Amino acid sequence: MNLVEPANPPSRKAPLVWAIGAAIPWLMLAVGQVVWFVISPRLPWVHAVAAAATVLGIVLFVGVVPVWRYRVHRWDIDAKAVYTRAGWLVQERRIAPISRVQTVDTERGPLDQLFGLANVTVTTASSAGAVRIVALDSEVAERVVAQLTDIAALGGEDAT
Amino acid sequence: MTVHAGPVWQRLSPRMLLVHPVHEVLRQIPLLIGSVVLGSATGNPLWGLAGLALIVGYGVARWFTTSYRIDTDEVRLRTGVLQRKVLSVPRNRIRSVSTDARLLHRLLGLTVLRVSTGQEARGDTAFALDAVEASQVPRLRAVLLADSLAPTVEEASGRELARWQPSWLRYSPLSFTGLAMIAAAVGLVYQAGAGAALQNSRLARSGVEAAERFGVVASLIAAAVVVLVASVVLSVLRSLVTYGNLVLRRDAELLHLEHGLLRLREHTFDMRRLRGGTLRQPLLVRLFGGARLDAVMTGVGGAGEASLLLPPCPRATAESVLSGLIARPDVVNGPLRAHGAAATRRRWTRALMLPAVLLIALVALPAPVWLWPVWAALTVCCALLALDRSRALGHRVDAEWLVARAGSLDRRRDCIAAAGIIGWTVRQTLLQRRAGVATLIAATAAGVKSYRVIDVPAELAWTIAAAASPWVADNAWART
Numbered sequence: 145m146n147l148v149e150p151a152n153p154p155s156r157k158a159p160l161v162w163a164i165g166a167a168i169p170w171l172m173l174a175v176g177q178v179v180w181f182v183i184s185p186r187l188p189w190v191h192a193v194a195a196a197a198t199v200l201g202i203v204l205f206v207g208v209v210p211v212w213r214y215r216v217h218r219w220d221i222d223a224k225a226v227y228t229r230a231g232w233l234v235q236e237r238r239i240a241p242i243s244r245v246q247t248v249d250t251e252r253g254p255l256d257q258l259f260g261l262a263n264v265t266v267t268t269a270s271s272a273g274a275v276r277i278v279a280l281d282s283e284v285a286e287r288v289v290a291q292l293t294d295i296a297a298l299g300g301e302d303a304t
Numbered sequence: 305m306t307v308h309a310g311p312v313w314q315r316l317s318p319r320m321l322l323v324h325p326v327h328e329v330l331r332q333i334p335l336l337i338g339s340v341v342l343g344s345a346t347g348n349p350l351w352g353l354a355g356l357a358l359i360v361g362y363g364v365a366r367w368f369t370t371s372y373r374i375d376t377d378e379v380r381l382r383t384g385v386l387q388r389k390v391l392s393v394p395r396n397r398i399r400s401v402s403t404d405a406r407l408l409h410r411l412l413g414l415t416v417l418r419v420s421t422g423q424e425a426r427g428d429t430a431f432a433l434d435a436v437e438a439s440q441v442p443r444l445r446a447v448l449l450a451d452s453l454a455p456t457v458e459e460a461s462g463r464e465l466a467r468w469q470p471s472w473l474r475y476s477p478l479s480f481t482g483l484a485m486i487a488a489a490v491g492l493v494y495q496a497g498a499g500a501a502l503q504n505s506r507l508a509r510s511g512v513e514a515a516e517r518f519g520v521v522a523s524l525i526a527a528a529v530v531v532l533v534a535s536v537v538l539s540v541l542r543s544l545v546t547y548g549n550l551v552l553r554r555d556a557e558l559l560h561l562e563h564g565l566l567r568l569r570e571h572t573f574d575m576r577r578l579r580g581g582t583l584r585q586p587l588l589v590r591l592f593g594g595a596r597l598d599a600v601m602t603g604v605g606g607a608g609e610a611s612l613l614l615p616p617c618p619r620a621t622a623e624s625v626l627s628g629l630i631a632r633p634d635v636v637n638g639p640l641r642a643h644g645a646a647a648t649r650r651r652w653t654r655a656l657m658l659p660a661v662l663l664i665a666l667v668a669l670p671a672p673v674w675l676w677p678v679w680a681a682l683t684v685c686c687a688l689l690a691l692d693r694s695r696a697l698g699h700r701v702d703a704e705w706l707v708a709r710a711g712s713l714d715r716r717r718d719c720i721a722a723a724g725i726i727g728w729t730v731r732q733t734l735l736q737r738r739a740g741v742a743t744l745i746a747a748t749a750a751g752v753k754s755y756r757v758i759d760v761p762a763e764l765a766w767t768i769a770a771a772a773s774p775w776v777a778d779n780a781w782a783r784t
Contacts, residue, residue: 145767147781222780233734240727240747241775269602272754273727273747 147237150220150227157259158217158279162210165255170202219277221291226266226275240275244268245296248289252282264288313371313382317437319412325363326408332359372433374447379419381431393431397421399603401445402571402610405438410568413438419448420603420610445572462555465625466614468547468563475616476543478588482535485542547615552625559599559629561613571610577602579724579750580705581613581626583636583717587692590715595622600720600751607752626719635705635719640698646739647759648694655690659683689713699757701771706746708757718755722772724748730765737762744768 155161177198181191212232219228227239249265256262262285266275280288329336339355365385372381380392398419405415414435421431436444515523550563559573580600589595597614604611614622627633662679665671692712700707706725709717727747736742742765744757760768770777 145770145777146763146783147766147776148783150781220781224775225779227779227781234731235737236729236731238727238729239769239776239779241773244726268726268747269749270726270747270753272729272745275727 147227147239149237150218150229152219154214154217154219154277154279155259155261155281155284157261157281159210159214161255161259161261161279162213163206166205166209167202170198170206174198174202217278219280221288223295226277226292228275228277230276230278238273238275240266240268240273242292242295244273245292248292248296250285250289262286264292266292313373315371316367316433317414317435318367319414319437320367320435321364322412323408323414323435324366325360328359328363328366329356335359379431379448381433391431393419393421395448395450398448399577400571400573400601401448403441403445403569405435405564405568407566409435410566415441415568417441417444420605449572449574462553462558462560464551464553465628466550466552466617466621468550469617472547472594472615472617473540473543475589475592475594476539477536478592479539479543479586479616481542482537482539483531485538486531486535543615550615552613554629559613569609573599573601573604575629577604577750578629578721579748580718580720581629581636582719582751583619583622583626585619585715585717586616587713587715589616593619595619597622597626598751600718600724600748602724602748602750604751611751630705630719630721632705635700635707638700638707640700640707640709643697643699643741643759644761646741646761647697650735650739650741650759651694651697652687652690655686655693656683659686697758699760699768701768703771703774706755706757706768706772708755710756710758720746720748720750720755724750725773728769728773728776729754730762730769732762746772 177191177194185191209232213230216232216235217228217230219226221227221242224243225239225241226245227237229235229237245266246269247267249267251263251265252261253263256279260282261279262282264277264280264285266277268274277285277288336352336355336359340352343349343351343353343355362385366383369385369388370381370383372379374395377396378392378394379398380390382388382390398421400420402418402420403415404418409415415438416435417433419431419433433444518526545565546567547563548565550561553560553562554575557575559575559578561569561571561573563569578599578601582598582600583595584598585595594616595618596612596616598607598611599613601611614625623633623636627636630636659679659682662682666675666679689712693710696710696712696715698709702722704722706720706722707717708720709715725746725748729745729747731743731745732741736759739759740762741759742762744760744765746755746757746769747753748755757768766776766782770782776782
């Protein structure tokens with residue numbers, strides 16, 4: 145028995161939003177290093193190593209990881225279960241039955257709002273069983289929430 | 305459950321007027337020392353007395369400001385001398401009631417009663433009646449659990465599942481609790497500033513002189529032996545005091561656990577919330593053929609004291625109690641399906657990583673010769689660890705139970721009811737993907753919430769999940 149991969153990718157804007165989200169702290173770090181270099185330019189090799197590490201981090205986390213995550217992230221819902229795949233280095237496939245769903249939350253960070261994205265979290269009675277569908281287009285997220293609450297008929301049973 | 309259960313605010317036992325001040329004084333010792341120091345510095349001993357009076361007054365005020373009431377659909381607790389707080393718990397959410405009586409409480413015939421709802425509740429948010437008279441406990445327990453338990457439950461003495469035996473003490477000497485207690489005591493003494501005082505004292509000087517007379521190595525060995533003996537004695541004593549007189553009893557749908565010679569603790573579990581059990585065999589306990597048993601329950605924390613059913617005891621006892629509870633002996637000690645060569649290889653590479661790195665360091669850097677035997681001993685230990693870990697790995701699954709075993713230093717066999725599993729995760733790190741294995745995680749509302757089956761062959765992961773949870777195979781994505 146095996147499960148095929150879930151079908152739906154996140155929003156096409158997702159890699160861009162992830163890249164921007166990762167770029168902000170890295171650029172702050174880079175600015176800090178420039179300031180450091182201006183203040184005390186002694187030991188040039190230390191500066192060179194630090195700069196190389198930062199450039200490497202930026203290339204990896206701004207350039208590579210968002211694309212990698214976009215290729216991994218998938219989600220799907222059918223009448224009985226919600227199923228996602230997420231991660232990049234560590235990849236997780238998670239499935240939860242809709243009959244055990246307790247709440248369906250939508251959450252939008254500042255960047256998400258700017259780009260019209262939303263994250264949907266489906267919680268069950270287990271803290272280890274929450275299913276997160278990240279970086280959906282807002283209208284898709286609304287449809288997902290409506291669909292889930294519709295099937296789940298929340299509050300029916302104890303769900304433990 | 306009639307008279308006093310009516311909706312009126314009730315006070316805790318008046319005897320707490322004695323206990324609260326004592327506890328407050330103990331808790332506020334730094335403040336007290338401060339006020340005494342201030343008093344002696346200013347030459348006015350009244351400062352010390354004023355500090356004491358303030359603390360005692362606060363303790364007394366706690367009793368007057370604490371009250372609780374039991375309504376038809378919720379219980380409420382009002383607390384706080386300066387900052388008032390009302391904590392309310394819906395009665396149909398009450399999952400278990402436990403009691404706990406420390407020494408001072410016991411002398412006064414008092415018991416702390418705790419109500420658990422299964423939510424994570426710590427410190428201030430935990431619902432605890434501290435304290436009520438011990439004679440009231442059965443009545444309060446019945447009232448509090450009346451909504452969530454079957455009404456037929458009586459306080460009858462049911463079947464006894466296990467009783468503490470003196471022979472169980474043989475598992476405690478090798479635990480680290482004694483060492484931890486010694487370390488804590490030493491830390492406390494140093495924090496109190498005794499370390500600096502000790503350094504220049506006559507005692508320390510005579511100790512150093514004696515050490516020089518006997519030779520440093522001999523003294524170190526002697527010190528180690530003393531610490532070891534003290535740790536063994538402390539571990540055994542602690543185990544005796546905590547678990548001596550432990551009784552595990554089952555009355556129909558209720559499980560009662562009672563233990564403690566000085567501090568008496570009593571837990572009541574609702575059997576209908578039992579979702580399995582975990583047999584834990586820390587290495588040193590396992591060497592002596594022992595095991596401990598934790599309950600996996602919804603509404604009861606999964607780790608530590610809350611879920612303990614049996615402390616280290618003979619493995620046969622733990623196994624028979626668990627199989628009595630879940631009525632499936634094959635789940636408790638039946639053979640497991642091993643996870644194959646890839647999983648074994650991963651155990652070995654992970655265990656031998658540290659020796660390999662050290663070997664490179666030893667070769668690359670000029671190292672003294674005596675490091676080599678140390679390295680060899682470490683390597684042998686790591687190899688034994690890898691062997692034991694790879695032999696431990698295994699699982700067993702059917703439509704009703706999932707069993708997963710793993711670990712060496714802390715081996716555990718998790719037996720989880722399939723009906724309690726409410727989600728599955730298949731996790732693969734980069735290395736796991738290359739090795740073709742995956743970690744399967746069952747999510748439940750009970751116990752520690754997530755139970756792992758480590759490094760199963762990747763193609764088997766969903767099959768195992770589907771064997772326990774038919775809904776995994778009954779959806780749009782399942783392919784045979």
